[in-house]
Amino acid sequence: MESITIHPTMPNNKDHKLHIAMLPWLAFGHMIPYLELAKLIAGKGHRISFISTPRNIDRLPPLPPNLSTLITFVKLPLPQNANLPEGAEATSDLPEDEVAHLKIAYDSLHQPITQFLTSSKPDWILFDFAPYWLPEIAQNLGIPTAFYSIMLAAVLSFAGPTSPEVPPDDRKLPEDYTVQPKWVPFPATVAWRLFEVLRLDKRITGDEKNASDKYRFIETLRGCDLIAVRSCAEFEQEWLSLLEVLHGKPVLPVGLLPPTPQDDNENVMWPSIKDWLDRQGKNTVVYVAFGTEAMPNQEEVTEIALGLEKSGLPFFWVLRTKQGSDAVKLPEGFEERNEGRGVVCRSWAPQLKILTHDSVGVFLSHSGWSSVVEVLTFGKPLVLLPMSNDQGLNARLFGEKKVGYELPRDERDGSFTSEVVAESLRMVIEKEEGKAYREKSKELKPLFGDRNRQDLYVDKFLDYLTVLTTNQRRRSI
Structure with missing residues (x-):
């Protein structure tokens, strides 16, 4: 891992700077929002270790020069899997019905990720839904975790509760997923259509070889220390508040991550x-x-x-x-x-x-x-x-x-x-x-479109992480 130093032109309005590891799922629809948040965090002087596989990292957009010393890409080779074609490291490399094999291979990163976290000792880990096994590793190493959801709070709420204060999820039939969940206390239409449930059946139920997406989400929500959501209170406050009730832990919106303006000359088309x-x-x-x-x-x-x-x-x-x-x-x-x-x-x-x-x-x-x-x-x-x-x-x-x-x-x-x-x-x-x-x-x-307003969400999120990190260090002295 290359050494990282804080760039002299970076804002340094707080004395304590964090080292945050990020572990997105192997889909560009996940990696890109993770990278966008990484750039915003690094822009405030914090260090990022962005973890993925070699080919995926090589396909990510280049970093702005002023952030290149603050974001380190950590390449962990995907273990060989006989069911994966050569070079298949992201969901876009596979037909949808073969993505389950990618999840099985991803679970095999358990050991190299443990080794990286043991040697690098980040202050926080921001991780995705797929590595549901990560909170246990982090807890053993004394590293706090945040599940960073690129999905809306309304979508996460549909996944089900983990708090013992909320009645458990008893949905079994496909039709059970086509109506408003019993734990949603306000009128809502957020539910799947029957054809959507039928198409996602294996994702919901899983099999003996592969944990289902539903299981991964629930165990991730259960095991993390806090939940960070790509959203804002102005758009879905009622769902953000419900998430806190469903899981009995802090829920922090990190803003909408509006797109970065592009240079008019960057595309010949x-x-x-x-x-x-x-x-x-x-x-x-x-x-x-x-x-x-x-x-x-x-x-x-x-x-x-x-x-x-x-x-x-x-x-x-x-x-x-x-x-x-x-x-x-x-x-x-x-x-x-x-x-x-x-x-x-x-x-x-x-x-x-x-x-x-x-x-x-x-x-x-x-x-x-x-x-x-x-x-x-x-x-x-x-x-x-x-x-x-x-x-x-x-x-x-x-x-x-x-x-x-x-x-x-x-x-x-x-x-x-x-x-x-x-x-x-x-x-x-x-x-x-x-x-x-x-x-x-x-x-x-x-x-x-208000970048300043959305940037305040990132500031509040980092303030929260910093306070918790500082308090934890004081207790350990």
């Missing part, structure tokens, strides 16, 4: 994209993207494409698909028929820049929290098409708050039609009944 956007009317363009890992299947791609066509609206679609025989195809003649009115981009696109453009009127999204933070930073409304994981729960909350309209689907199989796609987009972007979504998104723009 941007000038041509901007030229196309400049030629569209204000608030007329449908921007379509489903994050780094959510990939619609062939039937879904067909209905989305035909729905965009039927809407009559200009669109910019970032379409990521699998390679080879599993690759999905657009309807025959689709791109030719929509030439000029629509763009299909099959590579990475500068999402932040696109969302800032005045021509964009709605974002058709998978409901991933990072993407929603980005779009609300610029005050744009959403049409929501959740794909997997926590996205369905997110969509219910966003629907309650009128920042996104969830596209209607069949309850049992999740199917939808091109007519519904077209009607939903037109409603949110131009019709009277979509006005509530347009206005609410603009109303939240000052909250999501």
